[in-house]
Amino acid sequence: MAILSILEFPDPRLRKTARRVSKVDDDLRRLIDDMFETMYAAPGIGLAATQVNIHRRLFIADVSADQTEPYALINPEILEKDGVIVTEEGCLSVPGYYEEVERAEHIRVRFENRDGEQVEMEAKGLLAVCIQHEVDHLDGKLFVDYLSEARRQQIRKRLIRDRRHQSTADVA
Numbered sequence: 270m271a272i273l274s275i276l277e278f279p280d281p282r283l284r285k286t287a288r289r290v291s292k293v294d295d296d297l298r299r300l301i302d303d304m305f306e307t308m309y310a311a312p313g314i315g316l317a318a319t320q321v322n323i324h325r326r327l328f329i330a331d332v333s334a335d336q337t338e339p340y341a342l343i344n345p346e347i348l349e350k351d352g353v354i355v356t357e358e359g360c361l362s363v364p365g366y367y368e369e370v371e372r373a374e375h376i377r378v379r380f381e382n383r384d385g386e387q388v389e390m391e392a393k394g395l396l397a398v399c400i401q402h403e404v405d406h407l408d409g410k411l412f413v414d415y416l417s418e419a420r421r422q423q424i425r426k427r428l429i430r431d432r433r434h435q436s437t438a439d440v441a
């Protein structure tokens with residue numbers, strides 16, 4: 270197991286479109302295990318392969334309070350969306366920023382699980398929000414894209430400035 274490093278906005282690699290997973294094998298299961306270790310350590314409720322610079326269509330999610338509902342979704346397809354929910358979203362690739370985003374409240378999703386079996390699942394509430402947030406990552410999209418251009422640029426500038434201050438804190 271290993272903790273993977275997470276790309277941060279505005280890294281252009283977060284804008285890549287992920288390609289389908291062709292085969293669910295032991296290498297992929299090892300990646301999934303490393304992604305869970307990384308997500309739980311962060312901590313977060315979801316993590317897309319794109320965020321760890323792997324441009325394949327898979328992500329993980331666990332919205333439980335006690336790490337008891339782990340899901341790995343490979344080649345996910347959202348089949349149906351229903352209703353509207355507004356959630357204060359955050360992202361491990363946009364650390365420290367939380368903003369309201371509108372999503373579908375209920376979804377139906379088809380995917381392959383870690384055994385390579387086709388599964389269909391219904392999700393609502395936070396899990397549905399998380400799944401939509403993760404599918405966006407696989408398409409190179411971030412929650413800040415739903416905000417105004419001005420707010421997105423402000424977040425971009427502040428993240429760059431804060432990282433510069435971090436890396437020079439001990440030199441000054």
Ligand code: GNR
Binds near residue numbers: 312313360361398402
């Ligand atoms: O940890 C996370 N919390 C979160 C809260 C509200 C809506 C979506 C999320 S996903 C995020 C982890 C992450 O960046 N996944 O890509």
Ligand code: NI
Binds near residue numbers: 360
């Ligand atoms: Ni995210």
